[in-house]
Amino acid sequence: MADRDLRLRGVSKSFATPTGPLPVLDGIDTTVRRGEFVAVIGPSGCGKSTLFNVLTGLETPDAGRVELAGADITGTVGHCAYMPQRDLLMPWRTILDNTVLGLDVQGVPRAAGRRRAAALFDQFGLTGFENAYPGELSGGMRQRAALLRTVVQDKDIVALDEPFGALDSLTRTDLQGWLQDVWRRHDWTVLMITHDIREAIYLADRVLVLSPRPARIVRDLAVPLPRPRELRLLTAPEFVDLEAHLLDLLHSPARESSG
Structure with a gap:
């Protein structure tokens, strides 16, 4: 049986506007391995939610493809569990x-x-x-x-679009630890959009940094921190160094290329 890796190959997407096409995604190319936790960060409005809509099949890219276990799943739904920013409970x-x-x-x-x-x-x-x-x-x-x-x-793949963005700091911290525990227990492949750099480093195996729109991956940063991760890790020198590096990338994304 083929692996269960998720791949985005050269994914680009534009939207029509009264003044012409608006490019949003520009050749997104990455692989998410089975069981990985990958965080996605980038400037507001850069195209993170559009990327997730393409990933989950809610949008079809203009170019490129989405693959799971070697099969083309571009524009199809049902392979991924998706939690949007709002809880949408009835x-x-x-x-x-x-x-x-x-x-x-x-x-x-x-x-x-x-x-x-x-x-x-x-x-x-x-x-x-x-x-x-x-x-x-x-x-x-x-x-x-x-x-x-x-x-x-x-579903094997769980896509989370800022799941804790509206919560207070203490509740958010509590749920970050809880999410880490349930992810390890269930062995999901998780992709999570966040604007919180500390959250990205604390939870993820890798952090994908997107450029301003049209989004491209300017850095694919491995997080070489041991698991399980405890809150005291947030003050460790290696954590602080990663945070400073990502802050620098977000303020000057053109300095780095993908890789």
Whole structure:
């Protein structure tokens, strides 16, 4: 059987505007290995969300292709579990019913879907809130529920678009540690958009740095820090050096080329 690596080969994308085409992605080329955690950072508006829309099949590139295990999956959906920036929980559905929404859409029988989701509530810190409604949960618990709804679909690849961006600092830190634990337990391949450089270094095996629009990869930076990672690592000299390097890249992205 072919490997389960995910590859983007020369992916470019533009959008039509009244003044002409607007280039957004410019030849994105990278490989994400099975089980890797890859963070994607770049200036606001550079095309990160468009890249994820292409990755998940919601957008079709103008050029290039997306491959999984050697097969061309460009423009197709269903190979990737995608969590957008907002939790999008439906206020009239219980937390359990929210978490099975994707399974409902796939045609999984309701009882089977509820059993599958309920089995994850303990791992996601949601035990006892199965019959609560979104308005009764904290922001952090809502994000856990949204991620549970994403991963219960049992996809190998999980795409997270700023999952903790709207949370306060303490809640965000708590959920970063929690996400690291559940990722290691489930062996997902994770791609995560973030504007938080520390979050990228703390969680990821690699950090892809995008240029201003039209986005290209200006640096593919390995994070050679031991796992599991603890909060005290954030003050370690090697962590601080990586953070300074990424800050410099984001302010002067043209200094580096991909690699």
